[in-house]
Amino acid sequence: MTQIVMNPLPFRFKLTMHCFFMIVLSLLLGNSYGQEIIISSEMHHLRYGEQQEWSDFPKIAAGDRLEIPFALENTEGNQTLQFRQQDVKHAWQVKINGHLLGNLDRDEKDKIIYLDIPSGILTLGNNRLQIEQMDKIPDDIRIGQIKLINQSRPDVLSEASLHIELYDKTSGNLLPARITVTNPEGALQTVGVSSSETLAVRPGIVYTGNGIATFGIPSGKYSIYANRGIEYGVDSLQLAIKPGDKIHKKLYIKHEVPIEGWISSDTHIHTFTHSGHGDASMQERSITIAGEGIELPIITDHNKHIDMDSTAKAMQVATYFTSVIGNEVTTHFGHFNVFSIRKNTPVPEVDVENWDGLLQNMQKAVGKGVIVLNHARDVHGGFRPFDQKRHIGDAGINLEGWKIPANAMEVVNSGAHQTDLMQLYKDWFGLLNRGYAITPIGASDSHDVSRYLVGQARTYIRSQSNDARSIDVKEAIQNIRQGKVMVNFGLMAEMIVDNKYGPGDLVPNTGEINVSVRVLGPNWLDADTVSLYANGIKIREAVISKDDESGTGVKWNGTWTLPKPAHDVFLVAIATGPGKALPFWQIAKPYQPDSPLWEPKVMGSSGAVWVDVKGDGTPTSAYAYAQQLWKDAAGKVERLIENLKPYDEAVAIQAASILMEEGLLDKLMKDNKPLEQASPDTKTGFHKFYAAWLLIGAD
Incomplete structure (x- = not known):
């Protein structure tokens, strides 16, 4: 030692x-x-x-x-x-x-x-x-x-006292929010107050449920920040505090990000009270939810159904959100968030042998509700759902033959980042190409008051509700299942196709496609890139600068015109930006890192918009096209390769997976002659799938 x-x-x-x-x-x-x-x-x-x-x-x-x-x-x-x-x-x-x-x-x-x-x-x-x-x-x-x-x-923490009042700059009303206190070196400064009926407190962090906070503080120089989640601006002040000072200050924060028609949700929220780890009590959790502006929080303690309504009312923050009973169904074969759950519904049985049995048990609890596959690249209990030895992400296939028991998956988990922030997006793209109807989800997985901020990653859901205390939960659940969402980790990418269709919609198409995207975010974050993906393949990209801002909260606004695709595709817009070192919105490092190298980023995405080129009124996946092409080839590999020429890389990957299942892929790739005349997309797709397949068989 x-x-x-x-x-x-x-x-x-x-x-x-x-x-x-x-x-x-x-x-x-x-x-x-x-x-x-x-x-x-x-x-x-x-x-x-x-x-x-x-x-x-x-x-x-x-x-x-x-x-x-x-x-x-x-x-x-x-x-x-x-x-x-x-x-x-x-x-x-x-x-x-x-x-x-x-x-x-x-x-x-x-x-x-x-x-x-x-x-x-x-x-x-x-x-x-x-x-x-x-x-x-x-x-x-x-x-x-x-x-x-x-x-x-x-005594150390009460040398002086600081009284802060936080107001909505537009309405003039007091507002639940988070106060951050740092010293001149940027370190969070412990203050002299404990959590109470109106406060949730940790070193350097004070959440207030009513917009008012009074706390002791050692003498010294400090920066004080006030903010409320991703939609609001930040107000700040610098103070030089002497022993015995009693300072009163008012801070004003303004709603900056235009999100009309959307409600904010965190679908993965825990409490120490019921999960047994982390540190946020039920009382503290209700205050932090209000302080981060989460309108539809899903409470998902492990293998328990927890109702937050009575706690939120007792803490006098129930007017700021509509809570939903959920459950993180925690098993030997992964973790799944299920919601919404009625009171007194039995907890799903988790002692199962595979995902099929688990799906049946979860459906008993939620019926036609939402089942989210959580942190699919992380290991829990020795099991990684999308381990590279059992799952080929680009193709969306499980080599054990298990079907995905979920209708949604986390693509951003701010409490359990991936080293490659795009990894879970690639996995989602692969599932869509395989034919799964999967909604992308952003969530925090927060068990704590401040270590991992609740709602730092969140999901925006299409909704007609305009009152946070009485959201139509049934409508929200239906819209999540239909993919009418945006994922937010600091930024949003709001996409409209042909001036009418958004995430979860099917676009009838007979010609060119107009894709309009707005990149949204608060003034204290920056965006630097927005990209457009078709079937998971990047087809357009724009660099964003400060000059592109077209209004408060709007980082970029633009339209791409696309030629008519050769086949049905799904479109997704993703915006990214630098992960700035902000004391009041710090980004956690990856939970289970792949490398000591890591670059923090912020990002946001649209849900998927399907384009119906085929004209049959239903989205046709890359896998469905590959199946039909293999059928048309009548077992002839050379004919399949020829038939793939009009199709993109995603269809080629699915065709390669079919040949793998037929026992023909290895011979084709070693011979390579049939691929010599293939299209570039076909070659890329086959080589990408083959490399992943070889990795699985390396042992």
């Missing part, structure tokens, strides 16, 4: 006449005054495990635990340990002289934390601070800027 052991520090905790005079003076003035010892002014890089977790950490860590000796000549009075932490994913313990003070906050954000030191732990003379991980799980962290303060934690 390697460790960092600091040399004893020359500081002494000694009360001089000057200090005594200052303490007496501060008491007379009604202020507290805490003496400080700097235990370490540095930030230390610790690593448990052998591998570098992220590229922004050095390749070699200084150690896997930290020990710092320090000496005291006086231990009277209350004591508090202050420190700064960064990128903490697992449980690291903080001890003094072998006594446990507590853990680092399990949160990757940069933050200032305080721990009380019980009496009797510090000793005259030599003392020792120790920080080490107990989970024994690989983790890179930074810890440092450690101080010992001669005050209790409550």
Whole structure:
């Protein structure tokens, strides 16, 4: 075991006449005054495990635990340990002289934390601070800027007080929102208040359910931010706070993003109360939902049906949303969110042998409701739904023969990002091409008040409802099933085809296609690219600059004219932008990363719009075309290759999958002669599928 052991520090905790005079003076003035010892002014890089977790950490860590000796000549009075932490994913313990003070906050954000030191732990003379991980799980962290303060934690955090009122700039009404407090270095600053009937509080984060928050704060310089989810702007102020200050401020945020005809939903929301992990109680969760402007929250605790209505009413935030009972059906074969569920409906049985049995059990709970395949590329309980050894994403096929037991899937999960943000989109495209009717979903998977922001990724649903407290849930469920959605992770890509048809619609087409796209987002985020996909293949792209903004909340507005396709296709617009380092909207790193390299991005997409070139009033998938072409070829591979020439890469991938099932693909690819005269799209599709198939058979 390697460790960092600091040399004893020359500081002494000694009360001089000057200090005594200052303490007496501060008491007379009604202020507290805490003496400080700097235990370490540095930030230390610790690593448990052998591998570098992220590229922004050095390749070699200084150690896997930290020990710092320090000496005291006086231990009277209350004591508090202050420190700064960064990128903490697992449980690291903080001890003094072998006594446990507590853990680092399990949160990757940069933050200032305080721990009380019980009496009797510090000793005259030599003392020792120790920080080490107990989970024994690989983790890179930074810890440092450690101080010992001669005050209790409550006194440290109440040197001054700050009263904030948050208003909707348009209506002038108080508004539920989130307050973020950072120090001059951008670290989240712990404040002196706890969660209550109107507040949900974590270090540097204060959600207010009624637009009002009063909290203590140490003296110092701070930036204060107020915002409310992705549709609103941000107001901020900078303060220099002295001991004893009582400051009153008003902040105003404005609704910026034009989303008429859409309602915001997070379909994957947990509570600690009922899931048993994370930290958000039911009361705190209701406040955070209101504070992030989520109009249709789906409560999905693991294998439980939870109704939030009574809690929301008790916390006086029920007017801001319509909650829906859901369930994250948690099994050995993946996790699925199901909704909406009536009260007293039995929980689905999860002890099944395959997806067919699971589908039957979930349908008993939701009938014609929504079944979402969650985080399909993540491993839970040793099972990854779309593991590359069992699932070929480009073709949308499971080699075990299992059918997808869902009518929707998460393409963005802001609590469990993929290293490649497009990976789940590629999987979705493959399923659509295979013939599945699957709706794309954005969700947060939040179990916490602030570690993963509830609603950071969300789904916008077509709706005629205009009152958040009385949304037509039946209409919303139907529109999700029909694909009438947009996915939002900071941005939106609103698409209209031929001036009339949106996501979930079938476009009757006899000629050119006009595709209009609006890229939407708040002023505090940027968009840099918008792309158009047909059958999952990028066919158009535009670069977005600040000059393209055509109004508040509109980043880009444009139209592409497409020639008539050779066959039915689905169209999807995707907008992306840089993942800016914003203290009030921090992007979590990938949950199960593929690489130490990662570039944060924001994005948003439309749902799929199908174009009915065939004219039979129904969308025809790439797989259906491939099946017909193989039938027409009468078992002749060369004829199939010839027949594929008018068709795109997606149809070619499905044709390759059929030859794989027929036992003919390997011979074709090794011979390669029939492909020599194939179209470029056919060659690309066959080689892409074959490479994935070889990877599956590599073992």
